[in-house]
Amino acid sequence: MGLLSNSGSFVRFSVEGDMPASFWEFAAERIAMHAFRDIDDSFEEHSIGWVSVMNMFDSEFAYASYAAGDYIALTMRIDERKVAPAVLKKFCMKEEERLKKERQVPKLSRGQRLEIKENMTLMLTKKAVPVPATYDMCWNLGDNTVLFFSTSGKAQASLEDLFKKTFDLHLVLQVPFLAAGRLIDPALEERLAELNPTILI
Amino acid sequence: MDLVDIIAEKRFLGQEFVTWLWFKSEERGGAVDIPGIGDVMVVFEKHILLEYGDGDSREKVICQGLQAEMSEARTGLRMGKKLEQARIMLGRGEYEWNLTLRASMFDFKSVKTPKTMATSEESDDPAAVEGRILEKISLYEQALHLVDEMFRMFLNSRLSDDWENELLRLRKWIKDK
Numbered sequence: 370m371g372l373l374s375n376s377g378s379f380v381r382f383s384v385e386g387d388m389p390a391s392f393w394e395f396a397a398e399r400i401a402m403h404a405f406r407d408i409d410d411s412f413e414e415h416s417i418g419w420v421s422v423m424n425m426f427d428s429e430f431a432y433a434s435y436a437a438g439d440y441i442a443l444t445m446r447i448d449e450r451k452v453a454p455a456v457l458k459k460f461c462m463k464e465e466e467r468l469k470k471e472r473q474v475p476k477l478s479r480g481q482r483l484e485i486k487e488n489m490t491l492m493l494t495k496k497a498v499p500v501p502a503t504y505d506m507c508w509n510l511g512d513n514t515v516l517f518f519s520t521s522g523k524a525q526a527s528l529e530d531l532f533k534k535t536f537d538l539h540l541v542l543q544v545p546f547l548a549a550g551r552l553i554d555p556a557l558e559e560r561l562a563e564l565n566p567t568i569l570i
Numbered sequence: 571m572d573l574v575d576i577i578a579e580k581r582f583l584g585q586e587f588v589t590w591l592w593f594k595s596e597e598r599g600g601a602v603d604i605p606g607i608g609d610v611m612v613v614f615e616k617h618i619l620l621e622y623g624d625g626d627s628r629e630k631v632i633c634q635g636l637q638a639e640m641s642e643a644r645t646g647l648r649m650g651k652k653l654e655q656a657r658i659m660l661g662r663g664e665y666e667w668n669l670t671l672r673a674s675m676f677d678f679k680s681v682k683t684p685k686t687m688a689t690s691e692e693s694d695d696p697a698a699v700e701g702r703i704l705e706k707i708s709l710y711e712q713a714l715h716l717v718d719e720m721f722r723m724f725l726n727s728r729l730s731d732d733w734e735n736e737l738l739r740l741r742k743w744i745k746d747k
Contacts, residue, residue: 373706378679381714423699432696437703507707516710520677545584545676545721546576552722553729560729566582567728567737569589570650570744 371518372422372442372505378520382529382540383551384513392510396441396536397433403535404428405446412495413450417531420446425503441508445528448499452490460489504528515540581674582652587724588673589653590736593743594720604719611661612720617670618643619655630654647744660716667713678717683709 371377389395405418405428421427421434422444435443464485465477477485505518506528517528529540541547549561571579594602595612602612618633618640631651633643647653654674660667670679686705727736 373702376680376682377710378677378681379710380675380677422703423694434696434699437700437707440704440707442703442707507703509707509711516707516714520672520679542573543676544573544577544580545587545674546580548676548718548721549583549725552718553725557725557729561725564580564583564728567586569586569737569741570648 371444371503372507372516377518379516379518380520380525381543381548382515382517383543383547384508384515384538385541386538388538393433393436396435399535400430400435400443403531404430405448408448408450408499414494415447415449416499417445417447417527419443419531419535420503422505425501439509439511441510443506443508445504445506445524445531447502447504447527449502450494450497450499452493452497457486457489457493460493461486464489506532514543577675584673584676585652585654586728587721588656588671589647590724590728590740591658591720592653592656593740594723596743597739602720602723604716604723607662607716607719610716610720611659611666613659613661614640615657615659615668617655617657618653620646620651621654622649622651644744660713662712662716665709665712667709667716669713671717678714681710681713683713 400419403418405420405425406416408414408416418428419435420443421430422442423434425444425446427434428446435441461482465482468477468481468485469475502524504524504527507516507518509515515532517525519525519528525542532538532540543551546561550558553561591602591612592614595614600611600613601609603609616634620631620633620643621628622631623629631642631646633640633646635642643653652673655670655672657668657670660669665684667681667683669681671677672679683706686709727733
């Protein structure tokens with residue numbers, strides 16, 4: 370459902386803040402700084418960064434491949450090691466049973482059970498394979514808007530965060546009321562602010 | 571006002587717009603005359619989601635069917651339910667877009683752009699890729715531009731003294747459906 374697929378879902382953000390004078394140079398440096406880092410061979414739980422919209426394994430951006438005319442097209446990639454709740458539960462129960470037998474006690478304390486859960490989470494997370502997710506975005510530098518190809522609130526929050534870290538600029542989701550502010554004559558702004566729902570029947 | 575409050579308090583604006591757009595498209599047999607652009611085909615089709623109630627007690631009703639059979643959705647409007655999501659076909663010149671618009675948030679879902687060259691026929695050299703990206707963005711932005719211009723039309727009417735007259739026509743349309 371991304372930028373280049375047959376059917377895409379997206380929301381629009383406005384970009385707020387001042388852009389540096391030598392923007393492309395700044396962008397190249399910052400995109401490289403926040404490019405995606407692979408965690409397949411480490412034990413890190415989470416990694417987020419930019420990759421090419423054409424290839425999620427390309428975080429080098431040869432020939433500034435993110436630049437397309439007056440746009441920047443990038444994919445936000447998030448890799449995360451996740452443990453299924455049922456798997457975690459199984460391993461916790463197994464360990465609890467083992468300890469009860471070993472110590473010959475009928476029940477473990479809450480503290481002991483929490484410790485087991487913590488240890489099991491750590492052990493299973495390290496074993497888990499990172500699950501990748503990719504989300505395309507396209508920044509129109511002419512009118513300073515971003516199309517983001519996901520309607521998930523969680524993904525949108527991750528984008529706002531990564532965009533702020535990368536470019537020092539804020540994204541503001543263009544819900545109808547804010548989009549309206551950009552479309553109307555400034556003389557009507559007060560009326561818009563005071564608008565109340567109409568009864569349509 | 572921060573974004574959370576805006577989303578909660580002003581969600582009606584997008585919902586009123588989409589309801590108005592349905593009325594506007596049917597008023598002239600599926601075409602909306604946008605100032606500076608001309609006639610654009612706007613057809614509500616197949617899928618409409620209505621909601622009623624507020625906050626935690628908000629409930630949703632999905633109505634699906636062919637264009638002429640959206641009678642459940644029409645009845646819902648008469649009962650005071652709010653139009654929250656609709657599948658809309660936009661047509662301008664030879665181009666046609668299909669999109670699902672979520673009214674309260676302006677989420678654009680499952681947007682199908684007009685067909686252009688098949689991907690398999692295109693090469694992977696950087697210039698061709700850039701061309702492909704630019705073409706796709708342009709197609710998305712053209713659809714957004716049409717929606718923006720129709721939203722501007724709605725706002726100019728909604729914020730003017732003439733809104734009362736437009737509202738009478740809109741209410742009559744809802745009542746007569």
